[in-house]
Amino acid sequence: MKRATSRAASQAGFTLLEVMVVIVILGILASLVVPNLMGNKEKADVQKAVSDITALESALDMYRLDNNRYPSGEQGLAALVTQPVIMPVPRNYPQDGYIRRLPQDPWGNDYQYRQPGRHGRIDIWSNGQDGEPDTEDDIGNWAR
Template sequence: MVRFDCPSCGKSISVEDDAAGGKRECPACGETVQVPQRAAEESKAESSSADAPVPAEIVPDAPSPAIPVSQSTGKGGAGIVLIVIAVVAVVVLLGVVGLFLVGSFIGQMQTGAYVDLAKTQMGIFESQLGAYRLHVGSLPNTNQGLVALRYPPSDLPNPQKWRGPYCAKDIPADPWDNPYQYEMISPGQYRIWSWGADGIDGTDDDLIVTNVPLE
């Protein structure tokens, strides 16, 4: 738009840009007035200035805040490593102790099971010796041993009295793979025993079954 004052009445007149340098009728007084060229040029300059893009203001980037470096980082890392090593050592130690305890527990259970098995087998021998004595009239002597329950002794006074075998299989070994021991203490008394876990006769872990009355 071109703006200028009417020379006749002094009112402000606004016309289109393309009317610059031409004539227009003043809307206030009705006089025909000349639209000044200079005003048009200024208007165009103002219009161009208004239409021109305003350059964006360049704002410098704010400096990044410095990240404080802890002087204790190295010490902290070393501390974590020591903690991890300590935890691993404790876990390994607990594992070793656990294995030892489990092994000991299993060993005790196995020993207990073996003891029960040996006592059961010697109880079976007692029953078989009772049948032998009932038929033969006496117990096997020490030399004849428990084998007399399976095979008739060659030195029996009356072999026909032997009605065995009194055991279905050969005399088994004890749970520790040692032979069961037998002794005829008197014509009516006997002792059966196992050497136990240590395999040594006369030690505390021997297992003994006897029909000798306790004193």
């Protein structure tokens, strides 16, 4: 009886070789999965920037409907949060503004605004991941 118990106890664990094989397999799987996840993060960041720009553009359109003009370039996107005091001061401004706060792009930078725009009446854009203006990774309301 004792022999059967001791034999079962000695065979209960994993050998070093089995543990090493599992670690190698997990390493191979991780090397295949991680690059795909990194690519998805970049795509998600770009999509968030596009969504933010669309929301800002909608808020700016509401501002224009209420005041017959977009905020000036000097007033900037801040005119969506608090009523501008710089001319031209809007006559019809909602008590709570058009948005609660200005979002930052996924890379922690402020969105940019230009009125009049180069690509349309207004330009709204993120300088992208590199944070530099006029580079390939810029995301704007004109590039969809």
